[in-house]
Amino acid sequence: MSTAYPQLEARYREAALIKTTQSMLGWDQETYLPAKAHPWRADQIAWLAGQQHRLTTGDEIGGWLAQATSEDLTPSQRTNVRGWQRDYALARELPNTLVEELTRTTAQATQIWAEARARSSFADFLPQLSKLVALAQEKADRLLPITGGTCRYDALLGEYEPGIRTAEVSAVFASFAPALAALLEPALARSATTPADALAGHYPVAAQQAFNREVATAIGFDFAAGRIDTTTHPFCTELGPYDVRQTTRYDEANFLSSLFGILHESGHGLYDQGLSKADWGLPAGEACSLGIHESQSRLWENHVGGSDAFWAHWYPRACHHFPHLKDVSAATIAAAARRVERSFIRVDADEVTYDLHIAVRFEIERDLMAGTLALADVPEAWNALFKKLTGLTVPDDAHGCLQDIHWSFAGFGYFPTYTLGNLNAAQLMAAARRAVPTLDDQLASGQYHTLLTWLRTNVHEKGRSLTAPELMTAATGQPTVAGPMLAYLEAKFC
């Protein structure tokens, strides 16, 4: 009897080729695809998805997995087998009919949601949302035995964040959200000392691109194994072990928008570029979870890029690319980048208010999945929660419960990973500071290598060998908590 492990590895390496080909077509769809070419592209992607599904759900895999557990394996190989067991179990649990129904419904729903948002009419989205909630509930019921947990939301959360339970997230928000709300007044007061138009001026796209590329290179993004292109919605995608592509958008009135976008996506990109090359495309060379991925983007964006030290160092280069910045100081740029404001729209929110937006979504999603909140009551519940946490009165659904695309693709359980990412970032940064006493001096002189190396060792190279709580505990001494984030926010904003 031949050994099973090599057959599994060959199978999943082939699947990785197909998956990255799909990602390649998806990247092109967002960047360069001509307007009329979308239907053909959809057919190409569907064909690849079919091949991928066929390769990763076959009965033979179950046999190989059963056999491989008793084979003599290296630690990486054991990580791979554990990862495949989970992925295979999840994939097998979802019948084709449900997957197709979800694909069909979300394709329509995204369009209908966009129209409903334009009209600010939750009622127009309600029938679709009702279907999506029912489908997500069915999916959750099927996945729960695999993900583990005690309620539907555990299963949905577990897809994005293996090992995290709804009760844990509830506990985090129960202390974190009120503490955030308490920070808001002092942060607003300090922020008011910097005028909103402190950096007013014209920032040509080409100069922004040159500056962004310089910064991304300095923090360690490898342009021989990656790129930056332009899209409406920024993202970062992995197309191969040496092919990580990020995107951004440009506002010629505000260079900070694309720069922080690039710092954010470069954080994702550095994680992807730091995954094990030997196990690339296999669980030991895959990212741990969305909440860990987001911690990397937020760490580089906010903890590095949003610091006074960053601007003290980069000020001369910023002036080189945007000569009129000579009329303002490095400190003013840092202060402008730290602006806090109560606002209705999550994607525009600053660091102090951002997680309040997430707290609202989490409570509503959780209760929707549990069946304790009626769909028709979502706008009222949203507006009440938002008022309680931010003090603002939501004027209409477009500025409230209709603003995000996530529910239209049935992405229930996704939102909390944003907050987990923020908490993880602060916690990892604090741990890196403890481990490297000279870290702040290095960052102040534009030396990012030691920080990156610490992240490579403690996060990137772990792949999926640990769950997120295990990884956080190994790297920082405890699973995700709110303390380091609150200390960071207070020091930075108050």
Next chain:
Amino acid sequence: MSTAYPQLEARYREAALIKTTQSMLGWDQETYLPAKAHPWRADQIAWLAGQQHRLTTGDEIGGWLAQATSEDLTPSQRTNVRGWQRDYALARELPNTLVEELTRTTAQATQIWAEARARSSFADFLPQLSKLVALAQEKADRLLPITGGTCRYDALLGEYEPGIRTAEVSAVFASFAPALAALLEPALARSATTPADALAGHYPVAAQQAFNREVATAIGFDFAAGRIDTTTHPFCTELGPYDVRQTTRYDEANFLSSLFGILHESGHGLYDQGLSKADWGLPAGEACSLGIHESQSRLWENHVGGSDAFWAHWYPRACHHFPHLKDVSAATIAAAARRVERSFIRVDADEVTYDLHIAVRFEIERDLMAGTLALADVPEAWNALFKKLTGLTVPDDAHGCLQDIHWSFAGFGYFPTYTLGNLNAAQLMAAARRAVPTLDDQLASGQYHTLLTWLRTNVHEKGRSLTAPELMTAATGQPTVAGPMLAYLEAKFC
């Protein structure tokens, strides 16, 4: 018994999805792929090629084809079945071992050729070339029963140009090459009246891109179903029924280089955009041959773009994008674009000398395949032929028999399609003029729609329903001949 035709069509539509996915990855490889990402990309493309091969060589296809010939089919469906019969027979005739050996050898040979060319040493390329010639001969021996013909070169030519025989190409060159050589002196004399630096100046890339796009749009290239990007070696590729991508390169000292490049690639692109949408990816919606494809690029590049009428019309727009052109006249731009010069390098050659370069390559390839020319004698034979046709003495192999990449990918039989393209372009243009008496007035006022419509009807929409000689006969009254090309060159250059 179910009908076979629908199964064939479904199979080949699936193959078209895979083929265009390969083309997509190939396009990205040339345009945007990061430097370190090439090995993974090669694996992705190899995987797709394997799927494509599996889908298009299975025994079941033979059975379907046999059955489909007796089914009740539309004309397009009959074209498809005939095309598949040929493609399937060709694919089945080549054993995997030969295909793999060709792939492996050409991969090495391209590198070795580039190095040999850099050292101008034919001897360094000789061992690889010897293998490639032997492999091409084996391939030709296998394909000859399918392509028809009486010699190996017939088989190789037949792959690119179904229905054309070596003897016919020999006959064309026998009269065409001496006639061209005779045109050279008067053309050089007339050309000498325009100074080489008549258009000297700086032409910023962004301005060239804006002007090129305006011109490409005017002749009918649909940018909602296509794009222009930048590459070292310009090309045009079809990624779907509404996705035709061309590329060019820019020389800021010479705007004509990218403009004529765009006119050339747009000619290919208009053909691709004009193929039947209903049969797209099937033989009835595929291009007829390389020689017909090249006729479309050369027609728009030379017969439209290279005319006095074109520059009389576009002069104001050229001055808009490049203000210093106000100091020269439209006639001077046209004259500069018409410059003739004896030169050693094919890709730099003008219209009068270009086909002399091809004549040299054709004779040498034909005799190599027939075994009547020894490989070691190639440089001597090349130089003697080149001297005879152009009067120039080749200084070294880099300027002679080592200059082209084609032999390094075993592309024997490809070169003649360039000349067939030139002849077909002149012949089609003459026929269009006869069919549309007001054509020149329309072109002079920048109206290209009637010409494009004539080409759509007589060339693009024919797909592979006719062979190239049949198509030329249907469109112009006779198969490819040299007369119209000679008349055109004499009128334009002498």
